[in-house]
Amino acid sequence: MKAFASWSGGKDCMLALYRFLKDSENTVECLVNMCDTDAVHSRSHGIDKNWIRKQAKQMEIEVIQPVSDFAGYEKVFKHQISILKERNVEAGIFGDIYLKEHKVWIERVCSEMQIQALFPLWGENTEDLLKEFIGEGFKTILVAIRNDVLDNSWLGQVIDTRFLADIKKLDGVDPCAENGEYHSFVFDGPLFSTALDFTTGATITSGNHNFLHLKQND
The missing domain is CATH 3.90.1490.10 (putative n-type atp pyrophosphatase, domain 2)
Incomplete structure (x- = not known):
């Protein structure tokens, strides 16, 4: 399966990616790291987006960093998925564990874009x-x-x-x-x-x- 990874640079998305790649039949086309409209920082963690690029370089995975404010987030995210579908991406990898509301949003967006949402960590004990x-x-x-x-x-x-x-x-x-x-x-x-x-x-x-x-x- 070819997928993109929703990327913040933190531990949960990393562990989700790691688990996904343990299956030798899986490949990751790119990391999708949503950035603030200041064009400098990753939205979720406040990290300078250059550090996200350094992570991607060390993993030899392409990173895409769309820019969006809060109001336009879904539209920008969907647009990026549409581009990745043209590259035969079938799924997105997400590091969510138990926040149901966010999982429901992801599943709706991915369903509307006709790709599969994967949650390798979902429902597991956080410790x-x-x-x-x-x-x-x-x-x-x-x-x-x-x-x-x-x-x-x-x-x-x-x-x-x-x-x-x-x-x-x-x-x-x-x-x-x-x-x-x-x-x-x-x-x-x-x-x-x-x-x-x-x-x-x-x-x-x-x-x-x-x-x-x-x-x-x-």
């Missing part, structure tokens, strides 16, 4: 998913937090077994942050040829979110 992600050798860093849920000490943390133990101690916080408690950026793992090299910079606050700036090492 188990995080253990799998860590165990497979992926490396990821927290690049955004909801500051009404987590304090700034969580920004920049690497997701590992210690992180999992600590996050489990917090009431009302999902280990995989399915409710948006945090967002992550994958910088190494079994799909990468080499790890991405970076340093962390300033913290930027926007509403109830804090974002960590990543800088390329010289």
Whole structure:
């Protein structure tokens, strides 16, 4: 099956992609990373879109970065799917785990575009998913937090077994942050040829979110 991967740069879309590619008959045509109208940042995680391109390069997968505001998101997303259908793409891969409303939206959009929506992680225990992600050798860093849920000490943390133990101690916080408690950026793992090299910079606050700036090492 030939598919595109809906891409944020974080752990869930990475694990979904990884599982999909374990079937040797599957191929990924490209990553689709929706970007803000400022043309600089990925919509979901606030990451500079150049870092998404670096991920794609390490995986040797093409990345497409359509630009959209919130109101025009569905129209732009559908337009991109229509282009990919001309390249014989049959399905989209999504990293959703249990948010039913978002899954329903994806399924409707994909149905209207006559492609299959795939959810490799759907309905699974989020602690188990995080253990799998860590165990497979992926490396990821927290690049955004909801500051009404987590304090700034969580920004920049690497997701590992210690992180999992600590996050489990917090009431009302999902280990995989399915409710948006945090967002992550994958910088190494079994799909990468080499790890991405970076340093962390300033913290930027926007509403109830804090974002960590990543800088390329010289």
